[in-house]
Amino acid sequence: MAVTVKLDRAGATTMTLHVWAACSMRLFDWYFDGDTPIRHYQEAASRGVSVPPFKLSGSSAEVFEELIEGGGAVVTGRRTYDIAGAWGGNGPLPGLPLFVLTHNIPEHVPHGESRYTFVTDGVESAIEHAKAAAGDKYVSVMGASVPQQCLRAGLLDEIQIHLVPVLLGAGVRLFEHLGSESIELETIRVVDSPGVTHLRFRVVK
Numbered sequence: 001m002a003v004t005v006k007l008d009r010a011g012a013t014t015m016t017l018h019v020w021a022a023c024s025m026r027l028f029d030w031y032f033d034g035d036t037p038i039r040h041y042q043e044a045a046s047r048g049v050s051v052p053p054f055k056l057s058g059s060s061a062e063v064f065e066e067l068i069e070g071g072g073a074v075v076t077g078r079r080t081y082d083i084a085g086a087w088g089g090n091g092p093l094p095g096l097p098l099f100v101l102t103h104n105i106p107e108h109v110p111h112g113e114s115r116y117t118f119v120t121d122g123v124e125s126a127i128e129h130a131k132a133a134a135g136d137k138y139v140s141v142m143g144a145s146v147p148q149q150c151l152r153a154g155l156l157d158e159i160q161i162h163l164v165p166v167l168l169g170a171g172v173r174l175f176e177h178l179g180s181e182s183i184e185l186e187t188i189r190v191v192d193s194p195g196v197t198h199l200r201f202r203v204v205k
């Protein structure tokens with residue numbers, strides 16, 4: 001299993017969605033500043049799925065394509081799901097099953113290409129279901145609280161960070177609530193691309 005996360009401090013509970021969008025746009029410049037489209041999204045667009053017009057640098061596109069090719073399911077929390085407007089039913093990666101941790105299952109769920117499952121009995125259960133759905137592919141974990149819970153429970157194998165050179169003034173911290181023990185990481189790969197550095201770590205267990 002891998003987790004794809006960014007050092008995203010935008011989106012504190014006190015911020016409005018508009019402010020979140022304004023802050024976070026800077027973090028996503030590298031998705032649009034290049035000339036290489038992402039095949040998975042191009043194919044989704046050709047099926048009529050509404051997807052962002054990603055155009056990355058060549059080296060970022062390689063990292064991104066690898067993530068998509070290797071992924072078999074996604075787990076996230078209800079807040080990310082709500083902020084994203086449920087991705088219109090198509091999930092963050094169209095076609096991949098999505099597992100949403102929540103205490104309250106929404107009444108209305110949009111229909112699209114991705115199968116949505118709402119999990120109310122804890123992070124271990126969400127990961128177990130996602131692993132079963134992913135088969136021999138990895139499970140991606142999105143947001144802040146769910147990766148933190150996974151780290152605490154010893155469920156994460158890898159962390160991938162797409163590091164953008166900006167310090168945001170406020171927001172949700174990715175690496176906190178991890179307990180008092182250090183968590184050792186081993187650097188697997190560093191790809192320095194225009195506007196973003198892709199870092200990949202193994203969680204030492």
Ligand SMILES: NC(=O)c1ccc[n+]([C@@H]2O[C@H](COP(=O)([O-])OP(=O)(O)OC[C@H]3O[C@@H](n4cnc5c(N)ncnc54)[C@H](OP(=O)(O)O)[C@@H]3O)[C@@H](O)[C@H]2O)c1
Pocket residue numbers: 005006008009010011012020024027076077078079080081083101102103104119120121122123142143144145146149172
């Ligand atoms: N940069 C990026 O690529 C990226 C991608 C995704 C998200 N983000 C950022 O991540 C932030 C959102 O992450 P977040 O950590 O604040 O929220 P989150 O993990 O998306 O959602 C938290 C919510 O999920 C539910 N939940 C989490 N764990 C649960 C459990 N074990 N059992 C039951 N329900 C559980 C709870 O919702 P309920 O109690 O309401 O059901 C909880 O309030 C935003 O700021 C967003 O910008 C960034």
